[in-house]
Amino acid sequence: MLNVKDVKRDFPVLKNRDVIYLDNAATTLTPEPVIQSLSDYYENLGASVHRGIYHLADETTEKYESSRNRVADFIGADSPDEIVFTKNCTEGLNIIAYSLHLWSDMEGKILVTEMDHHSNILPWKFMVDGSERFELEYVDVTKDGVLDIEDYKSKLSSETVAVGFPGISNVLGTVNPVEKITDLAHENDALVIMDGAQWLPHRPFDILEHDLDFLTFSAHKMLGPTGLGVLYGKKELLNRMPPPFGGGEMVLNVTRGEVKWSDPPQKFEPGTTPIAQIVAFGSTLKYLEGLEIAEIEEHVNGLTRRAVNRLSGIPYVNIYGPREGEPRGGLVSFNVEGIHPHDLATALDSLDNIAIRAGLHCAQPLHEVMGLNSSARVSFYVYNASEDVDRFIDAVKEAKKILGGEK
Amino acid sequence: MKDKPKIYNQDVLHHYQNPYNKGKLDDPDFSVTEENPNCGDRITLQLKLKGDEISKVKFDGHGCVLSIGAASILTQMVRGLSVGEASELTLDDLVDNMGNPPKMRRNCVSLSLDALKDALSEW
Numbered sequence: 183m184l185n186v187k188d189v190k191r192d193f194p195v196l197k198n199r200d201v202i203y204l205d206n207a208a209t210t211l212t213p214e215p216v217i218q219s220l221s222d223y224y225e226n227l228g229a230s231v232h233r234g235i236y237h238l239a240d241e242t243t244e245k246y247e248s249s250r251n252r253v254a255d256f257i258g259a260d261s262p263d264e265i266v267f268t269k270n271c272t273e274g275l276n277i278i279a280y281s282l283h284l285w286s287d288m289e290g291k292i293l294v295t296e297m298d299h300h301s302n303i304l305p306w307k308f309m310v311d312g313s314e315r316f317e318l319e320y321v322d323v324t325k326d327g328v329l330d331i332e333d334y335k336s337k338l339s340s341e342t343v344a345v346g347f348p349g350i351s352n353v354l355g356t357v358n359p360v361e362k363i364t365d366l367a368h369e370n371d372a373l374v375i376m377d378g379a380q381w382l383p384h385r386p387f388d389i390l391e392h393d394l395d396f397l398t399f400s401a402h403k404m405l406g407p408t409g410l411g412v413l414y415g416k417k418e419l420l421n422r423m424p425p426p427f428g429g430g431e432m433v434l435n436v437t438r439g440e441v442k443w444s445d446p447p448q449k450f451e452p453g454t455t456p457i458a459q460i461v462a463f464g465s466t467l468k469y470l471e472g473l474e475i476a477e478i479e480e481h482v483n484g485l486t487r488r489a490v491n492r493l494s495g496i497p498y499v500n501i502y503g504p505r506e507g508e509p510r511g512g513l514v515s516f517n518v519e520g521i522h523p524h525d526l527a528t529a530l531d532s533l534d535n536i537a538i539r540a541g542l543h544c545a546q547p548l549h550e551v552m553g554l555n556s557s558a559r560v561s562f563y564v565y566n567a568s569e570d571v572d573r574f575i576d577a578v579k580e581a582k583k584i585l586g587g588e589k
Numbered sequence: 590m591k592d593k594p595k596i597y598n599q600d601v602l603h604h605y606q607n608p609y610n611k612g613k614l615d616d617p618d619f620s621v622t623e624e625n626p627n628c629g630d631r632i633t634l635q636l637k638l639k640g641d642e643i644s645k646v647k648f649d650g651h652g653c654v655l656s657i658g659a660a661s662i663l664t665q666m667v668r669g670l671s672v673g674e675a676s677e678l679t680l681d682d683l684v685d686n687m688g689n690p691p692k693m694r695r696n697c698v699s700l701s702l703d704a705l706k707d708a709l710s711e712w
Contacts, residue, residue, distance in 0.1 A: 522653035524628055528691055529596045541627050555629030584596055585654065
């Protein structure tokens with residue numbers, strides 16, 4: 183079992199600031215070993231990678247590439263060449279969309295879900311708007327907050343080029359049936375893209391087991407540095423995909439007339455990448471593996487169950503997402519009757535320094551489907567204790583007394 | 590729980606719970622709706638002029654304590670002002686009347702003011 187007291191000591195922010203941080207689905211705090219690793223790059227390495235012909239550059243490149251190896255191992259990829267470093271999960275999804283757009287013999291329908299984050303909707307909207315080759319369609323979400331598989335099946339066809347979906351919804355917490363989605367897509371020869379931003383921090387994941395074509399996630403949602411994401415792509419796909427951006431260190435040969443791209447992943451990493459962050463992400467994964475992902479999953483599930491149970495017991499609170507007992511990621515979205523979510527967030531902050539998210543969580547189409555103007559959300563991670571959940575519940579009740587009158 | 594100060598200025602909370610000038614005008618000269626895309630808040634502000642003086646003002650819509658409270662306070666501030674005077678109102682003027690609400694919530698406060706500015710720009 184995770185020892186939260188010990189874990190908490192690793193996070194300087196929790197020593198320096200009086201905060202109960204429950205906005206982990208947005209971004210997570212950074213542990214000491216990751217901060218050390220960032221400093222170590224700036225203090226002891228500092229060179230660029232894959233370019234310099236000197237020891238310092240060589241050593242930096244080795245650390246950098248060992249991070250890539252660690253990412254490949256973390257998701258069970260066949261080869262580190264299938265790991266592209268990006269700016270964030272969003273950029274990974276944009277790269278896929280732009281690249282498929284540039285792929286000239288590609289045309290047809292793109293399917294995303296009503297529960298997707300804007301980052302897995304807007305890149306496709308940009309791709310289809312004004313295009314005669316592509317169309318965008320949305321798979322329905324049921325009243326229970328799960329993906330409507332029958333609707334998915336009915337919208338899939340041989341015309342479908344690609345299917346995008348979130349492994350775990352950042353609003354509903356729904357854990358999607360990855361294998362079923364992937365198998366059905368592959369039966370129709372469609373590519374499958376999973377937004378793994380809410381999955382990778384919390385649950386073990388094996389890419390080969392799920393046979394995804396693409397997976398994207400962000401470092402900063404799993405204790406890593408900001409400014410860094412990962413795009414996994416099957417090697418044969420990355421080999422064939424045209425790169426959407428050009429720049430240094432991504433080509434084998436350039437003349438005025440012709441360009442020969444480097445092999446993946448370099449083909450998709452033009453210019454100087456966030457080297458310090460990539461090196462530190464290796465330390466992040468080491469730290470997470472030290473805690474054990476399965477243990478993290480169990481710990482976060484326990485906190486989430488506690489939050490769902492306790493919120494369910496309050497008559498003026500409405501909870502969204504899967505029913506009790508159904509699989510749920512480490513987050514709960516809800517509303518307090520008579521209190522605007524922004525007011526609730528301000529109240530919780532003022533009453534007990536509790537940081538929660540309020541608004542649309544970059545998922546406006548989903549809120550429309552749910553018939554909501556906005557919602558509040560709590561999300562948990564390794565340094566949260568059950569006491570945090572209890573203080574949050576107390577503060578919700580207190581806020582209701584002050585802002586909404588008692589029911 | 591620690592002994593913390595009130596969440597919002599009591600006056601603002603009062604305006605939210607018992608808003609002034611809420612509703613619709615029968616025959617407005619101007620009617621402008623503003624929305625906050627971050628949270629779906631929506632305020633419609635309606636004005637009736639007598640000469641260049643704002644003789645009647647009402648607002649309607651839904652929102653948080655700050656957007657509704659600000660709208661209620663703003664309608665009280667602008668009634669009887671000339672179009673020129675009302676056009677010169679700033680966010681700081683409104684904030685000063687609201688006991689300094691949290692900085693990161695200023696777009697909630699400005700919703701009704703934005704509607705007022707839009708309406709007057711049509712004059």
